[in-house]
Amino acid sequence: MDRRPQTEADNPQGQEALARLLKRAEQGDRDVLPELRQALDADARIWEHYGSLAAHAEASLIRLAAGVNLVLAESLQRKLKALKDELCDETTSPLERLLVGRVTATWLQTAYFDALMTQSTGSSEARSKMIQRQQDAAHRRHLTAVKTLATVKKLLKPSPSPVEIASRLDRSAQASRCNRVAIAGTVPAGN
Secondary structure, three states: OOOOOOOHHHOHHHHHHHHHHHHHHHOOOHHHHHHHHHHHHHOHHHHHHHOOHHHHHHHHHHHHHHOOOHHHHHHHHHHHHHHHHHHOOOOOOHHHHHHHHHHHHHHHHHHHHHHHHHHOOOOOHHHHHHHHHHHHHHHHHHHHHHHHHHHHHHHHOOOOOHHHHHHHHHHHHHHHHHHHHHHHHHOOOOO
């Protein structure tokens, strides 16, 4: 059930007025600035959508990679969402979510340049070298993003208490003694 407060943009007339307002603002009409600020304050979805440059970059790369192929575009969107879902859970911090977005974006860039490289057979040597440089740069960015995410996840992971460490050591020692007894009990006496 949607529990957000109702806004003017939730009715058809309000939606039309908001669309006109946003169009004027997109075209640089400074006269709408006070009304635009009110609309942004009233509905965070607007500024969250417009303000997510990472999402715009992701969408642009999907359009670039897929062209007019809607199956590929939809599949890439779903793949990115699946990757984000795999890397995030309910305990993921906002910083980790930003880094997950970077990891998935660089994954898409790397995959795109990998595909371009394989499709560039028969291209000029200059074009092949340019794509290779872009592919290498995308790969480096991806590895950096993955490493940064792994580092942050490790740093944000709570340290075990001394009691937890001691109990693990105690369990480990007990298991080790049990294993030695079992091994010693199976050795033939005739040796």
